Amino acid sequence: xxxxxxxxxxxxxxxxxxxxxxxxxxxxxxxxxxxxxxxxxxxxxxxxxxxxxxxxxxxxxxxxxxxxxxxxxxxxxxxxxxxxxxxxxxxxxxxxxxxxxxxxxxxxxxxxxxxxxxxxxxxxxxxxxxxxxxxxxxxxxxxxxxxxxxxxxxxxxxxxxxxxxxxxxxxxxxxxxxxxxxxxxxxxxxxxxxxxxxxxxxxxxxxxxxxxxxxxxxxxxxxxxxxxxxxxxxxxxxxxxxxxxxxxxxxxxx
Amino acid sequence: xxxxxxxxxxxxxxxxxxxxxxxxxxxxxxxxxxxxxxxxxxxxxxxxxxxxxxxxxxxxxxxxxxxxxxxxxxxxxxxxxxxxxxxxxxxxxxxxxxxxxxxxxxxxxxxxxxxxxxxxxxxxxxxxxxxxxxxxxxxxxxxxxxxxxxxxxxxxxxxxxxxxxxxxxxxxxxxxxxxxxxxxxxxxxxxxxxxxxxxxxxxxxxxxxxxxxxxxxxxxxxxxxxxxxxxxxxxxxxxxxxxxxxxxxxx
Numbered sequence: 001x002x003x004x005x006x007x008x009x010x011x012x013x014x015x016x017x018x019x020x021x022x023x024x025x026x027x028x029x030x031x032x033x034x035x036x037x038x039x040x041x042x043x044x045x046x047x048x049x050x051x052x053x054x055x056x057x058x059x060x061x062x063x064x065x066x067x068x069x070x071x072x073x074x075x076x077x078x079x080x081x082x083x084x085x086x087x088x089x090x091x092x093x094x095x096x097x098x099x100x101x102x103x104x105x106x107x108x109x110x111x112x113x114x115x116x117x118x119x120x121x122x123x124x125x126x127x128x129x130x131x132x133x134x135x136x137x138x139x140x141x142x143x144x145x146x147x148x149x150x151x152x153x154x155x156x157x158x159x160x161x162x163x164x165x166x167x168x169x170x171x172x173x174x175x176x177x178x179x180x181x182x183x184x185x186x187x188x189x190x191x192x193x194x195x196x197x198x199x200x201x202x203x204x205x206x207x208x209x210x211x212x213x214x215x216x217x218x219x220x221x222x223x224x225x226x227x228x229x230x231x232x233x234x235x236x237x238x239x240x241x242x243x244x245x246x247x248x249x250x251x252x253x254x
Numbered sequence: 255x256x257x258x259x260x261x262x263x264x265x266x267x268x269x270x271x272x273x274x275x276x277x278x279x280x281x282x283x284x285x286x287x288x289x290x291x292x293x294x295x296x297x298x299x300x301x302x303x304x305x306x307x308x309x310x311x312x313x314x315x316x317x318x319x320x321x322x323x324x325x326x327x328x329x330x331x332x333x334x335x336x337x338x339x340x341x342x343x344x345x346x347x348x349x350x351x352x353x354x355x356x357x358x359x360x361x362x363x364x365x366x367x368x369x370x371x372x373x374x375x376x377x378x379x380x381x382x383x384x385x386x387x388x389x390x391x392x393x394x395x396x397x398x399x400x401x402x403x404x405x406x407x408x409x410x411x412x413x414x415x416x417x418x419x420x421x422x423x424x425x426x427x428x429x430x431x432x433x434x435x436x437x438x439x440x441x442x443x444x445x446x447x448x449x450x451x452x453x454x455x456x457x458x459x460x461x462x463x464x465x466x467x468x469x470x471x472x473x474x475x476x477x478x479x480x481x482x483x484x485x486x487x488x489x490x491x492x493x494x495x496x497x498x499x500x501x502x503x504x505x
Contacts, residue, residue, distance in 0.1 A: 031364035032278040032286070034342045040278075075365075096280035113356055117365035118277035 006194035022189035041071035046211030051076035063140035071145030079116030098243035100125030153217035168229035265395035268436035287317035287392035292458030309387035317392030325362035400452035400464035419473035
């Protein structure tokens with residue numbers, strides 16, 4: 001993807017480097033990885049404001065069950081959703097342990113105000129098999145952080161393929177459809193006006209929410225999203241994990 | 255692989271059966287010290303021990319198996335000194351009066367700690383806290399004589415060395431290790447000059463008291479320190495600066 005050029009002819013790698021530079025000024029360290037931004041999507045200055053913007057969206061107010069990534073950028077969103085009593089499905093970091101469900105109703109009341117971060121989700125989340133994930137019902141929304149996003153909703157850069165994989169799994173479990181709203185939450189510094197052509201595996205965002213604005217992307221209408229998993233985007237290290245074994249079995253049954 | 259690394263990898267194979275994963279590192283034991291089944295019992299043994307009971311200020315490493323202990327110590331009104339993961343963002347101070355009740359559990363996690371606690375320099379530790387009464391660490395593997403096999407980075411030894419050089423601990427300050435039984439090995443190990451040997455080892459089923467454990471008084475042996483640690487650990491840089499300006503006693 002690094003050799004791709006934008007519609008205006010600018011190389012993706014150059015645009016990404018500019019975004020790294022801008023983002024590092026507003027990005028927060030991770031409790032484990034520090035400022036090694038090649039390992040995680042950071043939380044940022046104003047992430048609480050962006051989170052507030054997300055939960056005040058009409059589409060979000062009605063949500064009962066939300067799929068949300070483990071990115072630090074959306075920890076404040078997870079926090080507000082948990083406080084709002086919304087059920088969350090969160091992939092484990094790196095998808096090592098598949099998917100976790102966070103059900104605010106069964107969480108100790110004292111934990112609710114500070115439960116959006118991964119260490120808390122590790123405590124209060126419950127590991128889900130794919131059968132259980134499917135049985136839990138449809139996702140009203142998908143919310144993700146991103147290294148960077150174009151104004152057309154293409155998420156790109158570090159870790160972008162995880163959501164693509166997760167989407168394909170959710171889609172084949174029948175808990176998202178082509179119409180399910182995908183929201184990307186980023187700092188303004190992570191957006192770019194350059195336009196890159198998405199790959200067939202990319203899950204583009206319908207809405208981009210930053211601390212200062214909410215952008216409804218032009219690509220929303222008509223563009224299909226992947227409906228099956230392209231196994232070539234799955235890292236080899238994940239192929240033998242329980243989640244992907246179960247997924248293979250399910251696919252073979254279907 | 256050297257001898258220490260070999261026995262450590264054997265212990266890790268056993269640990270995999272009882273360990274709890276880290277929120278980032280999964281089961282990659284080279285990157286973190288895991289929590290384990292039975293850690294509540296091991297920590298309870300520590301809480302019942304005279305070292306803990308008589309301590310006002312406790313240094314507790316950011317190891318996952320000590321998360322409950324950090325929480326419990328806050329509830330018990332102890333002053334808790336800890337570090338960020340890998341000491342990359344230095345030492346942090348957790349005091350019950352500074353942390354609202356509903357944030358104490360959060361404060362005991364690595365994700366919450368840096369959002370709730372206060373960062374402190376070595377000079378702050380010496381001037382504001384003055385003394386640390388008890389130190390607690392997790393570890394990859396340890397023998398019955400309290401010698402740790404470590405995970406190859408020597409963070410706890412660096413912490414001991416820095417606190418000792420700042421004069422807030424002495425060679426009579428007790429240190430404890432909290433581990434699963436499978437992490438206690440029979441191998442004989444000869445401590446290095448900078449190895450901080452535990453006075454007591456707590457497991458879910460045992461309390462192992464160690465007679466006359468070696469406690470370093472050498473501070474940081476700069477010539478033996480991994481340069482990467484110096485580059486990434488701000489308090490080590492602070493200490494070197496203080497030493498070069500003659501602001502801490504060296505011998």
